[in-house]
Amino acid sequence: MRRSNPGGVLWSGAARAMHAFIRAERGGQKHIRLPFMWQPMALSAIPLFLFLSGERAFAQCTTIDAGTVTCSGNEPSGLTIVPPPPPGPDVAVTVEPGATINGSVVIDGLMTLWFQNNGQINGNVTITGNGDLTFDQNGTFGGTTLSATGSGSNELIVRTGRSVNTVILSGAENRVDNFGVLNNSVTLNATSSNTVINRTGAAINQLILSGPLNTIDNSGLFNQGLAFANAHTASSQYDNTIINRATGVINGISSTGNAFITISNSGVINGPVNLGSGNDLFANRLQTNGSVNLGDGNDIFAQFEGTICCTVNLGNGNDLAFIFDGTISSDVQAGAGNDTLAWQGGRIVAGIRMGEGSDYALLSGLDATNLVSGLLVDGGLSENDRLVWSNTQNGSTGLDVAQLTYWESIALNFRSQLTFKNYSTLTLGDPGTGTGVISIDSSSAALAGNGTHAVRPWNPGALVSVNNAGTIDLTNGPATATDRFVIYGNYTGQNGRLNLQTVLGSDDSPSDQLVIQKNSSATANPTASGLTALNVSNLNGPGAMTTGDGIRVVDAVGGAVTTAGAFVLGSRVAAGVYEYALFRGGVTSNAANDNDWFLRSSVSQPVVPPTVLPIPVPPPPIPPTTLPAPVPTIPLEPTPPGPAPPSPPSTLPAPLPPAPLIPTPPLPIPPPPEPPPVDPPPEPPTPPVDPPEPPTPPVDPPPVPPVDPPSPPDIPLIRPEIPGYVLMPAMAQQIGMAAIGTFHQRRGDQALLDVSGTTGNAWARVFGDDRDQRWRSRVGGIDYQLSPQISSRMWGVQVGSDLYARSDEQGREDRAGAFYTHTETHGTVFGNTLSIDRNRSGDLDLTGDSIGLYWTRIGPRRWYVDTVAMYTHFRGDAESKLGAGADIHGSAFAASLESGVPFPLDGKWTIEPQGQIVWQRIGLDDTRDPYSSIDYRDFDALTGRLGVRLEHDTLVRSRPWQSFLSLNVWRNFGKTSNVTFEDTKVATSLGGTSLELRGGMAMKLSDNVAAFLSVSYTTKLDGRMQHGVGGIGGVRVRW
16 A cells, blocks of 8 residues: 655555655755665664655655656656665656656666656756666657766667657667657767667668767668768677668768778668778668778678669778679779679679789679670789689670780680670780780680681780680671681690681682781790691582692691691581591691691592591589688678578589580591602712823713602592482482393293183292492592492392283283382492592492382293383482481382293203393482582483393193293493582493393292292493392292
8 A cells, every 4th residue: 555645754565665755845846866775673774855846745756666756747847866876776767648847857876777758858868877778768859868878778769750859878888779760860979889770660860879889770761871980899890780671771871980890781872881991891682872982901792682873892902792683883893902703693884893903703694684785894903813704605795805804814614605796806914914814614615706806915925825625616607707716825725626617619718717826026936736626617618629728727827836636627527529628737838838727628649547546535624612712691680670681602603514525536637658769879980099190080960850750639538428329329220120120030931820811810029139339420520430339238029910811812811910019228338438449438228119010911932022110219318437418219210121032942941032121210309418419310211131041841740840041131321320419510320231140940839829039140241340149039829
C-alpha cells in the first residue's frame, strides 16, 4: 500500500524504506532529490529530499520508488534530477503520454539512467555523469538539444514519427537507433565506438563522428552525407563500417584521416565517396551517383551489381578490384602499386587504367556486351603488367585490340577469342619495357581476318613474342584471300594452328599469309619456330598445277628466319584433281624465299612416302586456383536490421579447356637429288727433270665447264580420290556387260530349252570374277597419264522366267521372258597419285540392280538368235586411303543382239561360231566431294564379240550331258569417258581388245531340272593390263 501527501514520509512495504518529501515554492524549477533505502538501524542517516517548485502543493513529477521518476501531468518550469551518490540505484525517468515538461531537464551525476519520453518536453535535456544512458524519444521534443556527457555508454532511440533537433553524445560508446527524424546535427564523441542505425523512413540531417571505431547501418536518409576524421586503430581490421541497405540514401561519404573504412552499398549514394589513406573496402550493389576515390592504401573495390556514374579511383597502393556485374559509366583507375583487377561481368564504359606498378588484370567470361567499342584497357607503366583473358571474347563489335595498351604479357586462356578488326595493331610493352609477349592456349584463338593486322613492340628496335598453342585464324572475315597477320618479332608454335583462306590454283594465287617481319630499326632477326599446323580453306579455287614456287602462305620479311619443320599441314589441302603440299623455300635457292613457306601441287621427283610421326600432344593448361593477391571476404550486413546480401566468392571459377587439336603433318617432300659429281680435270704430266733447254710447255686450254643435267619435269600431285572417280563409268559398263552376259552364260545351251512349248519354267544363275585391269586416263591441261588401275571382285545373282513360249511344226521355238539381276563389285584402286606411280589410292564399291526382257528363237538345226533389253540403276562410292570420297548414283540402258550357228563335226562334236553386239548408254549423276565438283558426261559404249564354241555331247545315266570350250574375242569400240573436276577434265579411254577362254558343262539332271557351270580366263590383246578369272553356275526348272 502506498500513500502520498504534500509533505512527510512515505513508507514502502516490507523493505522498510522511508521516503521523505519536502515541497516548497521557490519561483523556479522543481528539484527532485532521489532517496536511498533506509534501514531501521541507521535512522539518523535519513536525508531530506528537497522539491522546489513555483507551484503550490501538488507536483506533476513524483518518485514512485527508489530510482524511478514518473511525470504524468504538466510541469511548467522544467525538471532537475540529482541522483544519489554511488553506489546508488539505477534511475528510470518516464514522461507519460499527455504529460508536459515546459522547461529544461537537467540530470547531473547519474550512474545508469533510462529516460523515456512518451509526452512532451519543451526544453533542452542535459545529462552529465559517468553512468550509462538510454534515452527513448517516443514523444514530442520541443527543445533544441539533447546532450549527454560522461564516460559511460549512451544510447538514443528515436521512435517512428518522432524527432530531435540537435543531439550531442559523449562517452565511451555512443549508439543511435533512429526510426524518426534528427533535424539538425548528431554529434557523437566516443572514446571507444559510435554506432548509428538509421531505419527505413528515418532521416538524419547531419552526422558528426569522433571516435576510433564507427559503424553506420542505414536504411533511411543521411541528408548531408557522412564524414570521418579518425585515424586507424592498429587493433582493428576496419575502423569505420558503413552499411547502406536497399532503402538507404546517403548524400556522400568522406574521410580525411587514415582510418580503414568498409562500405557496403545496397542502396543509393548521392554524391562522391572520398576516403582517406587507409586500407579501405567499397562494395556497390545498387547505385552510386558520384565518383569513388579510395585514396592511398591497399584498398578493395567490389562492384556486385547496380551502377556507378563516375570514375572509380583506387588510389596508390596494392589494390584489388572486382567487377561482377552492373555498370561503371566512367573508368576504373589505379595509382602506383601492384594492383589486381578481376572482371567477370557488367560493363566499364570508359575503360581500365592500372597505373604504375606490376599489375594483373583477369577478364573472365566477358563478351562484346561487356568489352564495348572504345573501351581502353591500359596496363600502365611497369616492368611486368599482365592481362589474362579467360573464356572472354571481344567479338567483331567490341573493343579494338589497339585499346589494349602498355601490357608486357597478354594471355588468352580457356576458350578466349581476341578479334582483330579495322586493320588494327596490338602493341606490347610500354616506354620502359619496350616489348612484351602474347600467349594463346590450346583452347583459345586470335581472330585476324578482314584485313592486315599486326603485333608489334612499343620500341621499334625490339622484338615481340607470340606463343601459339591455340589458333591464329585469318578466316573469320569476308571470303577474301588477302588477309595478313604480321608479327614484328618471334613466333613460336606450341602445337598451335594457323587457319588461312586460299584460292587454290597455280603459282601466286591469292592467299592469306602469316608474316614474320623484322623492323628496320631492330638489331636481331625474328624467328618462327616450334610447330604449327596450317589449315587451308579453299575459296573456290579450281586447282591447278604449280610450276614455280607455288602459293606463298608464310612470308619471312627483312631477314626473318623460319626453322625447318616450323609449319606442317594440319589438314589436307586439295582442289580439283590436285593435292597441295607445304614446302619451305622456293623451287630454287633464293635468299628472298628460303624462309618462306609455299603450297605446291607438283614436285620435281617422285615422293617416297615416309613414316609419319604423330605430333606430340601437350598437356592441357592447369587453371589457376587463386588470384595473385588474397581475396578478402566482403563484410555481410548484420542480421537484425535486415537480411544480408551474399558475399562474393573468393576465387573466380574458370572453365576447363578442351583437349588440344592434333594437326596431321603433311607429306614431306625429299630434297631433289644432287647432280652427279663431275670428274676433275686430269693433272698435267710431270715435266722432264733438268732438261738442257726446256721448251716452253703448251698452255692447257681451260677446262670445259660441266653441263648441268636437265631439270627433271615436274610431276603433278594428283590426289588419291581421282582414280576411283574416273573408273566409275568403266565399272558401270562392266556391271552391265556381266548382267547381260551371253545366251549360253544365261541359259546354258539350246538343248536345255526343248520343252515343247511349255511356259512353266524358271531359271537362275550366279556369277563372279576377279580381275586386275588398267586404263589410259589423261589429265587435261598437263597431258599427264593417271593410269588408273583396279584389282576388283565382282559377283551377281540373276533370276528369270519365260513369260511366252511357242514352237511350230518346222521345229522353230520362240522364248520371251523377264529377268532381274543384282550385281556388286568391289575393288582396290591404284594410280599415279601423289607423284607415286601405281600408288595404292583407295577403294571402289558399285552396285547395279537390273531388270530386263529377252526374246530368243531356236531354229530347227539349233541355231539361235537372242535379243536382250535392260535397265540398270547404280549406286556406290569411291573413297581414298585418306578418308575422302563421294557417293555415286546413276543408270544405264543396254541392248544386245546375239546369234550362233552350230555345225556338227561327227555324232558327238559340234562347233558353233557366234557373234554379239552390245550397246550401252551410261549416265552417272554429277556429285562432289570435300575438294571438288565431279561432273560425269553421259556416254555410249559399243562392244562386240566374235567367238567359237566347241561342244561334246554324251549321255550319263541316259541323260544328255554336254561339255564345251569357247574362245571369244571382245572388242570395246574406243569410246571415251570424260569426268570433269572443277576446270580439269580427265579423259579415260575405254577401248580395247581382250581374249576370253571359257570351259564348262551343261547337263540335264532330270526331266524338269537342268544345270550348267563354267569357268573363264580373260586377258588383253592390245598391250594394256587386264587379266581375270571367273565362273558361272546356273539352273533351269520347269513344271
